[in-house]
Amino acid sequence: MSLLAIFGLFGCDNAANTATICKNNPELCDDLHRDSWCRYERADLIRKRFALKNTPSPSGKQIYQHLINLENYNKCIELAAGVQHIMHPERTNDRVRAFGISAQNLQQLRDTTKDNPDLYLSYYHWIRLNDQAALSRVIKAQQAGLIEDIEILASLASYYQKSNLNKAKALYLQLLDQSDPDNFNPDWLLGLASIYHQQNDLEKTYLFSKANVLMTRNTASDAKMNALIKGNQQLAQFLDEQADTLVEHLKNGDYASSEIRAQLNTSS
Template structure:
């Protein structure tokens, strides 16, 4: 079989697989709407924004079966509603020449989803749930929400690593030592499935503010290994004054860190003790 045939076959397979995924989403949406028409009444009917619509419908269905929805579910519902609203706003600007009613339907859906989003934002504004407090802090720079979320972190009331990472990022600007503490907590609470390589850069930047350039290099190198980000090797070497022997030593530790994070063995690793050493 020629190489061109292999490439065409692979490309065709990707197209078919993507189409099947899309059809699966449409099928799921249709089933949900058939059994729960009230969940779909304010949404658009055509195939635009199919993934955002599917996520929103699943979220609505989950909330429907919860008598008192937890803050985490409401938080994710807000996120799904935001994404749907943004997508359908763009779609409403596309004029359908043959079927103008489709454009009108998207415009209607955009207006109604914007209203639903605004109402949910208002109704959750005074919540003390960490997820909802975090939402209002990050979306609106709500200072009351900020005070609540930072206090909750100080009292060790937050387990969600995404929220903790957001708090660590905030502290980078004002208290690098505290940022380091929170980032290390994120590392300890994460696993091989939910670890975000960007947190390595966050901790690297924190160490740079603390003037620990060796740790800055180590963590930056680990980020490169995990994310395949392109960086200037010259700039990397400048962090350690061009010390080639130190580079070899730190590169080995960076590989060890990546291996421990990807294998889920970070908690028992030697590199963890190195990072947490004061």
């Protein structure tokens, strides 16, 4: 089955909300349930289908996002299908029907995209289905410098953290360079702290752990933090100031051009 057939991509419409979309494009909604369960997942899926319907040649990224929306809907409606509606059993039956169809559609789309060389589709099959051939394609793209997507780079950094600390570290540092305040994830700081700890660079372990605490609601034991630097309070004050500076630049979105970045990368 072709991608276009799975999506039901026929015609064109500019409707903005899901009710209007379904009225004018019933083929995008007929296979979905009708009651109020999973309203957000249903609405997201409808909007994604509508966007694809208006895209003659959808990109791999668009298809990837559709896979995620379909997956989210399928998981939610599976749970809803198990809830028995005593007063209106037909609603339960409708959810069961919708779950069966969405599961079939999801599997069809997975099968159709399994060996697609597109970066985003390869990423989906690796990260969601542990497809090792897809992982190899993603790694080759990264080695060729073809990946700019923050989410994919972060997943690769996490992957390499189990097997190649230097590659993982380089990717986490790249993420600090390329991210902005809207997509920055403080967990990357913990990733770096863990790597530096394994490499016995305890000052960096302290610095990145402290930066994570400053950016989140996480807490860290003062005793354990001080133990990293053997209770050196002068060093602790210096590293605390560096952590403050690092966090300030990350929040401002100008880390890549900052002096602290040059210092950290030079000594990494």
